[in-house]
Amino acid sequence: MSPWLRKTEWHAVASWTWDAQDETCGICRMPFDGCCPDCKLPGDDCPLIWGACNHSFHLHCILKWVNSQTSQAHCPMCRREWQFKE
Amino acid sequence: MEFLGASECNLGILETLSDDTIQEITESYDGFFTTVESIVAGTGDSSVEKEFASHVYSLCKHGLDSLVRDHFLRSLEQAFEKRGASSFWHHFDAYSDKNHPSYGEEIKEVLCKALEEISIEKQYHEKCLSVVVHALQSFKDQSPEARLNSDVERVQLFSRFRSMLSSTLMTTLPQHFPEILHWYFKEKLEELSAIMDEDDTQERESDCMDLDEKLRSKNGEMDVDEGFSRHDDLVKNIGKVVRDLRSIGFTSMAENAYASAIFLLLKAKVHELAGDDYRTSVLGSIKEWIQTVPLQFLNALLSYLGDSVSYGTTSSGLTSPLACCPTPSFSKVVTPSEGIVRWKLRLEYFAYETLQDLRIAKLFEIIVDYPESSSAIEDLKQCLEYTGQHSKLVESFISSLKYRLLTAGASTNDILHQYVSTIKALRAIDPAGVFLEAVGEPIRDYLRGRKDTIKCIVTMLTDGSGGNANGSGNPGDSLLEELMRDDESQENVGFDDDFHTDDKQAWINASRWEPDPVEADPLKGSLSQRKVDILGMLVDIIGSKEQLVNEYRVMLAEKLLNKIDYDIDTEIRTVELLKIHFGEASMQRCEIMLNDLIDSKRVNTNIKKASSQTGAELGENELSVDNLTSTILSTNFWPPIQDEPLELPGPIDKLLSDYANRYHEIKTPRKLLWKKNLGTVKLELQFEDRAMQFTVSPTHAAIIMQFQEKKSWTSIDLAAAIGIPIEALNRRVNFWISKGVLRESTGTVSNANVYTLVESITDSGKNESEELLAGDEESERSIASVEDQLRKEMTIYEKFIMGMLTNFGNMALERIHNTLKMFCVADPSYDKSLQQLQSFLSGLVSEEKLEFREGMYLLKK
Numbered sequence: 021m022s023p024w025l026r027k028t029e030w031h032a033v034a035s036w037t038w039d040a041q042d043e044t045c046g047i048c049r050m051p052f053d054g055c056c057p058d059c060k061l062p063g064d065d066c067p068l069i070w071g072a073c074n075h076s077f078h079l080h081c082i083l084k085w086v087n088s089q090t091s092q093a094h095c096p097m098c099r100r101e102w103q104f105k106e
Numbered sequence: 107m108e109f110l111g112a113s114e115c116n117l118g119i120l121e122t123l124s125d126d127t128i129q130e131i132t133e134s135y136d137g138f139f140t141t142v143e144s145i146v147a148g149t150g151d152s153s154v155e156k157e158f159a160s161h162v163y164s165l166c167k168h169g170l171d172s173l174v175r176d177h178f179l180r181s182l183e184q185a186f187e188k189r190g191a192s193s194f195w196h197h198f199d200a201y202s203d204k205n206h207p208s209y210g211e212e213i214k215e216v217l218c219k220a221l222e223e224i225s226i227e228k229q230y231h232e233k234c235l236s237v238v239v240h241a242l243q244s245f246k247d248q249s250p251e252a253r254l255n256s257d258v259e260r261v262q263l264f265s266r267f268r269s270m271l272s273s274t275l276m277t278t279l280p281q282h283f284p285e286i287l288h289w290y291f292k293e294k295l296e297e298l299s300a301i302m303d304e305d306d307t308q309e310r311e312s313d314c315m316d317l318d319e320k321l322r323s324k325n326g327e328m329d330v331d332e333g334f335s336r337h338d339d340l341v342k343n344i345g346k347v348v349r350d351l352r353s354i355g356f357t358s359m360a361e362n363a364y365a366s367a368i369f370l371l372l373k374a375k376v377h378e379l380a381g382d383d384y385r386t387s388v389l390g391s392i393k394e395w396i397q398t399v400p401l402q403f404l405n406a407l408l409s410y411l412g413d414s415v416s417y418g419t420t421s422s423g424l425t426s427p428l429a430c431c432p433t434p435s436f437s438k439v440v441t442p443s444e445g446i447v448r449w450k451l452r453l454e455y456f457a458y459e460t461l462q463d464l465r466i467a468k469l470f471e472i473i474v475d476y477p478e479s480s481s482a483i484e485d486l487k488q489c490l491e492y493t494g495q496h497s498k499l500v501e502s503f504i505s506s507l508k509y510r511l512l513t514a515g516a517s518t519n520d521i522l523h524q525y526v527s528t529i530k531a532l533r534a535i536d537p538a539g540v541f542l543e544a545v546g547e548p549i550r551d552y553l554r555g556r557k558d559t560i561k562c563i564v565t566m567l568t569d570g571s572g573g574n575a576n577g578s579g580n581p582g583d584s585l586l587e588e589l590m591r592d593d594e595s596q597e598n599v600g601f602d603d604d605f606h607t608d609d610k611q612a613w614i615n616a617s618r619w620e621p622d623p624v625e626a627d628p629l630k631g632s633l634s635q636r637k638v639d640i641l642g643m644l645v646d647i648i649g650s651k652e653q654l655v656n657e658y659r660v661m662l663a664e665k666l667l668n669k670i671d672y673d674i675d676t677e678i679r680t681v682e683l684l685k686i687h688f689g690e691a692s693m694q695r696c697e698i699m700l701n702d703l704i705d706s707k708r709v710n711t712n713i714k715k716a717s718s719q720t721g722a723e724l725g726e727n728e729l730s731v732d733n734l735t736s737t738i739l740s741t742n743f744w745p746p747i748q749d750e751p752l753e754l755p756g757p758i759d760k761l762l763s764d765y766a767n768r769y770h771e772i773k774t775p776r777k778l779l780w781k782k783n784l785g786t787v788k789l790e791l792q793f794e795d796r797a798m799q800f801t802v803s804p805t806h807a808a809i810i811m812q813f814q815e816k817k818s819w820t821s822i823d824l825a826a827a828i829g830i831p832i833e834a835l836n837r838r839v840n841f842w843i844s845k846g847v848l849r850e851s852t853g854t855v856s857n858a859n860v861y862t863l864v865e866s867i868t869d870s871g872k873n874e875s876e877e878l879l880a881g882d883e884e885s886e887r888s889i890a891s892v893e894d895q896l897r898k899e900m901t902i903y904e905k906f907i908m909g910m911l912t913n914f915g916n917m918a919l920e921r922i923h924n925t926l927k928m929f930c931v932a933d934p935s936y937d938k939s940l941q942q943l944q945s946f947l948s949g950l951v952s953e954e955k956l957e958f959r960e961g962m963y964l965l966k967k
Contacts, residue, residue: 027790028758028788029733029735031734032734032735032765032782033667033739034738034766035738035741035778035779035781036738036778039774039775054740062740070775
């Protein structure tokens with residue numbers, strides 16, 4: 021640091037985004053950076069979840085989907101068997 | 107002549123008359139004439155009266171009694187005209203060409219004297235009249251059939267005499283006499299009022315006296331007694347004048363004169379008491395004054411006159427146009443107390459009206475300092491309840507609004523402030539809001555035409571703590587308070603009420619229903635729509651709450667982005683209050699924005715904790731993570747943010763990417779995207795001879811930090827290093843130049859300036875410019891304003907509008923709006939409000955693309 025610049029306090033601005041391939045959730049068609057229709061607050065309160073097939077959805081959306089399936093649930097995008105990614 | 111007339115009519119009788127009888131009649135007739143003359147002239151004695159009586163007797167015997175009466179009255183009239191009336195008016199001749207102020211004291215005496223004289227004259231004539239009556243009486247006493255109506259005859263004769271008298275006076279009445287009377291009463295009343303005031307102060311003084319002083323306060327009592335006796339004397343004096351005036355038939359003139367004097371005095375008193383001070387209520391003291399001065403005077407006067415005058419004639423004089431209640435029956439028996447009550451009502455009505463007019467004329471000023479002037483408003487309310495002249499208020503206030511407030515010179519803030527005060531003040535006068543509706547309309551219409559209205563309203567809402575630049579009155583405070591006040595009253599009307607409470611509320615509302623006041627304009631909708639809610643009325647100006655919320659969101663975003671301490675308590679409070687008014691759903695995005703700030707604070711602490719645990723070694727040129735704080739946004743919920751590219755200096759860039767990595771670690775699978783041009787940087791510069799602190803934008807900081815590497819930069823190189831356009835750079839650099847940190851010099855390469863760091867003041871030619879303001883604040887807006895957004899969205903419709911106007915020639919706002927709604931249904935469909943369209947069109951007008959004439963838009967040729 022140069023001697024004449026004594027102190028720097030930087031307050032920066034950023035935006036967060038989900039590190040996902042898609043922009044929107046394939047189930048509710050809402051943007052990932054927003055939230056699912058049942059939620060009010062984005063981010064921690066409405067997280068994303070990845071399947072073994074690498075497709076991502078709002079957690080709430082895919083849970084609804086999985087729970088509504090009588091037999092084994094499939095990924096709504098690629099029809100592969102739905103497994104949560106480890 | 108009567109004689110001839112009579113003989114002509116009774117030709118038959120004439121035939122029957124004997125010569126003797128004719129002889130007798132002519133003799134009596136001649137004798138009658140001479141005696142009448144001497145009686146009227148006052149030269150006759152008792153013998154003449156006797157002679158007179160015998161002549162009358164003989165004339166009456168022949169049925170000529172009407173001749174007796176007529177002739178006698180006529181000679182009385184002539185005598186009175188000659189002596190009484192002319193001499194009476196002669197007294198006032200000297201004052202005929204003078205104006206009021208110059209009447210002087212002596213006129214009072216002159217008036218009294220003249221009245222006395224004329225009364226004596228009248229008494230004398232009455233005496234003469236009673237001689238005739240007596241003579242006629244004695245004749246009738248002998249003819250039994252006429253005995254019964256003898257009394258009637260007497261009354262008839264006297265009333266004929268009186269009307270003769272007053273008509274004689276009236277016909278010769280000089281024009282200035284009523285004025286003299288008026289002036290006289292005015293003077294006397296003022297005297298009286300002064301005496302009463304003295305008494306009042308004396309009483310007050312004696313009230314203030316100590317106990318031991320009260321013990322020996324006999325002197326004081328004496329004084330009061332003296333005051334009362336002076337007062338009584340004065341009233342008696344006036345009473346005598348009034349009585350004399352009445353006796354010569356000037357009842358109504360006298361009544362008019364003292365009534366107008368009283369009203370004049372009352373008016374002066376009201377003006378004196380009310381004045382230009384709106385902080386105190388004056389109605390009470392006015393009423394008190396009415397009670398003490400004019401009513402006491404009238405009470406004394408009426409009771410003084412009460413016995414001597416029959417009220418049958420008085421009541422006809424009481425038909426003043428100001429009388430608010432129909433005058434009671436013209437019965438002859440009116441008790442004085444009833445008269446007093448009527449006077450009291452008249453006087454109070456007049457006082458109310460005067461005060462009301464006074465206050466209405468000054469309503470604008472009163473409302474300007476409203477919370478302080480609430481007592482004046484309260485007075486006005488009471489006056490209006492009494493007089494019911496609300497329409498006067500509306501008209502006068504609207505015209506003063508148009509003249510004084512709704513002009514180009516008034517700032518929108520002031521207009522809004524006045525509007526809010528008006529709402530509050532008129533709400534006090536008329537809780538139903540009927541008149542407010544009428545008064546508010548011109549203000550609302552005017553405000554709709556102003557571009558900065560929304561902004562001002564939102565600023566008023568948010569800047570509760572003195573954000574108002576001109577500092578006048580600080581309307582924001584009151585508006586926030588208003589929000590909170592309404593908050594309490596609306597608490598039970600939640601948005602997610604279940605069915606039952608809704609039902610209950612509906613029942614409560616229904617049972618509270620009251621009909622609109624009669625003054626309500628039926629076209630303006632009913633009471634339920636006219637709920638007096640300040641925020642609601644402000645929203646009404648804007649058109650829709652969405653627009654207001656949008657504008658608020660932009661303002662909130664701007665504010666939050668400039669926060670560095672995450673302190674958002676006031677914002678949370680405001681949003682909570684707005685939520686109550688606008689519903690949770692419309693404030694959702696604002697809430698997320700606030701939540702982002704709260705989350706950012708938490709994340710910030712977490713990241714710092716994590717980094718201190720790892721205890722990473724800092725390189726020489728590296729900054730610790732403690733130097734960095736951040737605000738992390740959920741971009742989707744924020745208004746569009748202006749993103750500019752910016753290359754930050756190495757150490758800062760590294761710091762940011764470290765921070766982002768840590769965030770990614772903590773919040774996987776989320777990651778950060780920096781908006782490098784946004785934020786706030788606090789710098790402390792220390793040179794050989796000076797230390798300076800700055801709070802600047804990242805771009806400014808990036809510029810100055812580049813000078814750590816190199817002491818001087820050409821503008822082209824610097825712009826490249828920072829990664830911003832050269833124009834933007836030049837604008838930013840000016841800030842540092844004005845602060846004396848950099849110096850500008852023309853470089854070798856044309857078009858490129860050289861900036862050099864000023865390391866000590868002695869190097870620099872000029873650094874007195876310390877006081878220069880921090881350059882280009884306005885270009886620092888990081889959020890696109892609502893107008894800009896709207897403008898961008900509207901430009902696609904510009905072609906449509908132009909096309910429409912080419913086809914139709916000219917169109918009104920409404921029609922353009924409807925046509926757009928009808929035809930622009932495809933993507934993107936037209937969803938703007940009338941107000942938005944209007945502001946867009948006025949933008950086109952100011953760009954000289956369109957013309958606006960008589961409410962129609964047309965293409966500019």
